Amino acid sequence: MKINIRPAFINTISFDLDDTLYDNRGYIQAAEQALLNFLALQFPRAKAWHSRDWLNLKQRLVKAKPLLGHDTTAARLATLEQGLLIAGYDKSQATAGAQQGLALFLDKRSDFTVPSEVLLQLKSLQSQYRLVGITNGNVDANRIGLGEVFEFVLHPGEGMRMKPYPDLFYKACRQLHISHKQLLHVGDSYTADVQGARRAGCQAAWLNPAVGREAITPQQGQLAHIEFSNIDQLQQLSGLG
Structure with a gap:
């Protein structure tokens, strides 16, 4: 573990989920x-569409409605409905199919359990x-x-x-009734997690590499207070701030 900036008092630790507490790639795939x-199977007119086609459609919809880019669930629902309309299904069929497809995706997307050793580490931190x-995910x-370990x-x-x-x-600090600097955020993304926390006036701990990935070189931006390379080092957070 590397300390770049000595942490101040820490009341709460927030965690990114995907690729911080588990390798998310296989579950998403x-x-x-x-x-x-x-x-x-259910909408054969859309059978010719591949993952890239759906992604391209999503990107066009987000460009037209930028707020969709901040809601992965809403973006997927809108993409499914629009894609089925383009494939030739009527509005009621497209709406129902999009809702069914989204429900299936969300069910499969969460069809796993965080590794037991990670849960044990979180429970240990929970005592302090x-x-x-x-x-950012859903x-x-x-x-x-x-x-059982997160308040929300x-x-x-x-x-x-x-x-x-x-x-x-x-929003987290408002719900917790704490000052921003009392929150330490742990995440694998130098951009989303480290810069997001620092811009909000919170403290940041950067997991590099992400779970199951290779280490990366940080881009331009604010330093994380703490850098660590393995999720097992979570226990070293105890007593730092």
Whole structure:
């Protein structure tokens, strides 16, 4: 663990979820494939669409309505509905199909449990700090086992912008009734997590590399207070601030 800036008093530790507490790649890939299989079976006119086609459509919709870019669930629902309309289905079919597809995706997307050793580490930290989650994603924290260790988990959407915008950090501090500098945020993204926390006036701990990834060189931006290279080093947070 590397200390760049000596941490101040820490009341609460917030955690990013995907690729910080677990390797998210396989779960997302499985959910995406399940959704494509569903669409091919139930909506054969869209069978020719591949992942890249759906992504391109999503990007066009987000460009037209930028707030969709801050709500992964709303963006996926809008993309599914618009794609089915383009494929030739009527409004009622497209709306129902989009809702069914989204429900399937969300179910598969959260069909796992956080590794037991990570949960044990969080429970140990829980004896010293309040713990919450701040994520740009839409995983169901309760389903994956985090409901027992986090007071709450915040997601963007409904006017709340994604990290690195400070919105989620501001909301967390309001709900916790703490000053911004009393929150230490732990995450794998130098841009979203470190810069987001620092812009909000919070402290930042950077996990580099992310779970299952290679280490990266930091881009231009504010330093993380703490850098660590393995999720097992979480225990070293105790007593730092």
